[in-house]
Amino acid sequence: DTGVSQDPRHKITKRGQNVTFRCDPISEHNRLYWYRQTLGQGPEFLTYFQNEAQLEKSRLLSDRFSAERPKGSFSTLEIQRTEQGDSAMYLCASSSPTDTQYFGPGTRLTVL
């Protein structure tokens, strides 16, 4: 068990470009969460999956954001037509249904 991993760790893009992030959860965990963290703030919930089903989406998740978890394993978070306000750390976490959430190292996105 190597913990939650995320790729890439850093992404710099120009405004208007699309970006995709990947999260690999702890193997036996069936719940996977995405959070966004801006400078000086605590993480804010974006969406979560139980197995392959996306069960909840935050109002923060505009229609430019989409997340998938095919086959209930890894997950991707795509941001289309990026804006400067999307610059943040994107955190992934996983858990079993009754257990604690364990976080990955995050993907830091900078939109120029």
Next chain:
Amino acid sequence: AQTVTQSQPEMSVQEAETVTLSCTYDTSESDYYLFWYKQPPSRQMILVIRQEAYKQQNATENRFSVNFQKAAKSFSLKISDSQLGDAAMYFCAYRSPPNSGNTPLVFGKGTRLSVIA
């Protein structure tokens, strides 16, 4: 909706001393979980300690302990014998019980702890 408040943006402590970080929360639920997470500079968030609301006994993990006051909706973290490696952002977080169908964490804004050698 639940909210979590950390009223101390920054704290400092001398090495080997004890420090207490404050956290209050607002909820109408009777059962829930509370957490403290640590986020060192440029490193990932790790769990420090967890408390179930139905448990009256305060959780303890080595040098870390909590003072959970359910009626006051207060959940402070005490770090004893502070070490240089304790320097980090500390986040208090709330989570509804698993059977509520609402499992995302709600975080406070964090407290930046500095440890002075």
